[in-house]
Amino acid sequence: MQRSGDQQGRRGWLGLPGSRLALFHHLTAAFFFISLATALPMFVPSVAAWAGHRELYREIHVITGLLALLIGAASLTTLAGPGARLRRTAFYSWAETDAAWMRVWARRLARPAYPGPGPNPGQRVAAAAMAASLVALAASGLVLRFFSIFPLWLRTGASLVHSLFFYLLTALVVAHIALAVVTYLRPLPAEEADPQHAGRER
Numbered sequence: 001m002q003r004s005g006d007q008q009g010r011r012g013w014l015g016l017p018g019s020r021l022a023l024f025h026h027l028t029a030a031f032f033f034i035s036l037a038t039a040l041p042m043f044v045p046s047v048a049a050w051a052g053h054r055e056l057y058r059e060i061h062v063i064t065g066l067l068a069l070l071i072g073a074a075s076l077t078t079l080a081g082p083g084a085r086l087r088r089t090a091f092y093s094w095a096e097t098d099a100a101w102m103r104v105w106a107r108r109l110a111r112p113a114y115p116g117p118g119p120n121p122g123q124r125v126a127a128a129a130m131a132a133s134l135v136a137l138a139a140s141g142l143v144l145r146f147f148s149i150f151p152l153w154l155r156t157g158a159s160l161v162h163s164l165f166f167y168l169l170t171a172l173v174v175a176h177i178a179l180a181v182v183t184y185l186r187p188l189p190a191e192e193a194d195p196q197h198a199g200r201e202r
Helices: 004-015 019-043 045-051 054-074 084-089 096-108 121-145 152-185 195-201
Strands: none
Touching: 019 045, 019 054, 019 152, 054 121, 096 121, 121 152
16 A cells, blocks of 8 residues: 555656646746757757757747746745745755665665655755756856857856756756656555665664
């Protein structure tokens, strides 16, 4: 029989608790993917020749990238529903139960039930890494968009940072989706689903 915490975790994977928070999450993802798609005509010559309208894609890329960052930040406020303080605290709080949860997940690649409120430790690590990447992309992207007002050395650095964090964030998103699917399809046995139990075994 499934534990109630595991059932809540599965609902959270599909739609996140609270309709407003789910909306903010999906909007952030949608704008990120639009920004990713509109980057292709600017960096892949064959796509640019087929798509045309490079300037239009550049503007959409900049706007949707900034929207992804802004909506992602707004999801940590009360605009995304109650529990804003808990969501913000989750980024820097870490307990033994969180470490035990990560050990169970890493050993079995299956989602254990998380006893605490809010996102589980894996979601928090991924969210923090994605948030940092979005900030770096937005800052470097604005330098590249308005390059004429910045010196050459800053434009060169911004181009390197933008490219590196583009690959990092793309890898994080692909891994996030893949691991979510894998862990959702591979539930743990009941005796191994409790991270507190895993912590006691060590």
